[in-house]
Amino acid sequence: MHLITIAVAGSMFFAVAAQAQNAPGGSAERGEKIYLHQMCHNCHGTVGQGGGVAGPKLAPNPFPWGAFAQQTRKPRQAMTPYSEKVLPEQDLADIYAYIVSIKPGPAAKDIPLLSGF
Ligand code: HEC
Structure with a gap:
């Protein structure tokens, strides 16, 4: 039981570490809370969908870190900007760690319940 938890957590960490190159270190777990707290999910969905x-x-x-941070601080168009005052740099790094940790869902053909459609 514990071994499985450690194995899953471990593989998630490596996936995050590999994709988040150049990004400051962040906690995906904390990032998920901030993502919801800052209402990012209102427009982008709870799992960024x-x-x-x-x-x-x-x-x-996701966007690479530089573009992600740039868009959040100074959005290209309609998105609300998030200054460092409302969203400190570490919070943004944590949100990014959360976004990077989100895995693609299974393809529809691989979901038995949907196979008849
Ligand atoms: C009021 C709705 C709204 C909220 C809240 C919001 N966004 Fe956005 N976001 C948008 C829209 C609309 C775009 C498309 C580009 C634009 O309008 O600037 C966007 C684009 C983005 C992009 C670029 C993705 C792309 O493909 O264009 C990122 C990264 C992003 N948002 C991150 C965030 C984060 C992180 C938060 C929370 C801190 C957040 N957004 C909150 C509406 C929102």
């Missing part, structure tokens, strides 16, 4: 017209999908395969 996108919210239709409100905001594009953020994950899987």
